[in-house]
Amino acid sequence: MQSPSRDIRLRNCFSMLRHLLADHPSSRPDLAKKTGLSVATVSNLVTELIDLGVVVEAGLEDSGGGRPRMLLGPNTDGGVLIGVDVATTYVKFEAYDLALQVLFRIEEQVDLAEDTPEKLLDHIASGMAAVREVLADREILGLGVSLPGQVDVAGGISVSNPNWNWRDVAFKELLAERLGLDAPIYLDNSLKTVTAGELWFGDGLGVERLAVVVLGTGVGVGLAFDGKLYRGATNSAGEWGHTTIDPNGPVCRCGRRGCIEARIGAPGILRQWAAMGCDREWETQESAIEALAADWKTGEEPAVRTIEAVARDLALGVANFVNLVNPDLVVFTGWVSDALGEALLPELRRRLPDHVLESALGALRIKLDEQSRNMVILGAAALALEGHLNRIKSVGSRARL
């Protein structure tokens, strides 16, 4: 595991970068004020960030009579970070400069039958070839890849993959061979990358105890404590989808009965809608969930009752982890949250006091992720940025974030 001083260093770097991205150029004293770090710590970190090519000097500021202050900004002409989101039906790529602006974006369609690591490597190599062609003159600092299923981060292993029936594939090694890339590769699953994205570049920044609820085909809860991703003993923390909320509930795709995912994952929601009287059919899950959102907006009875039922299950499940973990903030994200969050959240807020203990409820904020950015990919790139920043030696006290 990481050392605590490395954790603090990363936290301090991300805090400075975040402030620098939001408002630049900025002087060292400005950054010290915003981060709560000492000017000495900021100066040490800035020196190293400049050496690493992450930060550049960007002009001088008149300091009112004294020596003019050097202003700093992100090095947008420096190296690039690549984020990759691997899903069942697509592989998405984004290349970022060090201001985390998207320089290039490309998507490969994946056929459901392409279920071998080799096929997936073909798609990643093809996407990466396009990225490298467009950004030929830029150094790639790191590649972060989000994979579905269970990932052994240290070993770079895709331990299990629910969609493709993989076991223990040395994916990082295969990918490194295939791409022949000099830059380091970081592998993790999407629950972890999206949480890293929220922690460093989303609503989670500065939150001591963060929970990120991902609502999609599956559901999960990414956790971050003390400004650090919480992975658990085997990087499988957050498997909230397979916690039981009703031993008599429907059978889940994991084979167990009564998992919350069986009720509030997209297929579970659509099952509930059908049970409430909706007999239409759709090409895709995604279009069906969109139709449910549209029906709810116009007050169609089956849709309204489905939202109520899903919100009731969601409230039980959210209360269960809130009572256990007592977080400061719960952020809802994922494509189902994007489509139905507006409908679900007011119902959820109304129901939570019935299930969450008063003391935990008092400290709790809940919100929808309103970032326009793809947090899974940005989070994957953030893992690569973490790796790059880990070359820094300075520590200092801890930033306020």
Next chain:
Amino acid sequence: MQSPSRDIRLRNCFSMLRHLLADHPSSRPDLAKKTGLSVATVSNLVTELIDLGVVVEAGLEDSGGGRPRMLLGPNTDGGVLIGVDVATTYVKFEAYDLALQVLFRIEEQVDLAEDTPEKLLDHIASGMAAVREVLADREILGLGVSLPGQVDVAGGISVSNPNWNWRDVAFKELLAERLGLDAPIYLDNSLKTVTAGELWFGDGLGVERLAVVVLGTGVGVGLAFDGKLYRGATNSAGEWGHTTIDPNGPVCRCGRRGCIEARIGAPGILRQWAAMGCDREWETQESAIEALAADWKTGEEPAVRTIEAVARDLALGVANFVNLVNPDLVVFTGWVSDALGEALLPELRRRLPDHVLESALGALRIKLDEQSRNMVILGAAALALEGHLNRIKSVGSRARL
């Protein structure tokens, strides 16, 4: 919140003390070897621990030709730590020397009708008078008090108390006034103190992700991550007892339906036993649970079926937090665990694979607390010891524990 360097310092101190308590006298190089700390860090910490009166020099060791090595031991003649466990029917006191040996123990009986803070203060003052009389010549370094219900640690407030219907009592201030004690007072609830006890002096030492399941009248899960008690945003983390495992389950004492506590807290277990055909009656809950354990041992059908049913519910509830938190170790403690743990644990082990995801199960150890010590009281004293050790300035790198 505490600073990270303070966390590391505490972790290092407790690691050294733990090894020193287990095997003393020990030399500085011995301690460095056992803790994984550098000899320099150990030497700095030892110097400060000697200054604080926690550690003493205890003779010389021949180092085979070189300069003889100074041997160290706990300062058993130094100050004392007091732990207090406040429950509905008793207040228990233990005074410890700095080897954490019990010097004196006393118990006050509390009448169920004595439900005001004043009455409770009377009992604590009476017990403390007895402690001070017996240990008149010893300095009290700190007093740790475990209270039922919700506790605001920083403010020293008893926020709510389920048994006595209190709200927001400034208990620490009242207690300080009443006792006129020079030593600092540390207040927390029993879930937190028992977890501190397990973390520093029990099975939790060196465990990165620890869960302590307390089974009693109520149930809860104390969490400790990175060698540090996890409190949550409002010190109410661990309220596992009021997580829902069955929306159609029995009504809980918190007023909600389907909490796991309503099934596996002592009253819930006894209700299940009655439903299985046991129609005997007992003076106390405790004697009833003992009778259930005895019946299970002799293979009485209602008892065997009750244990099966409780183990089934326990497996669901344990799986829920294991899937979420992915701990390395789950320790079962509390008076119901003491009585029924031997019966429940094999059933629990058998059932967990049906509910816990494979990757989390692979890393998981579960065990009964086999400490002969009262971990609630020892843990309360450990909080006082933490406070005392926080005067130390040295940090160093992190101990292996």
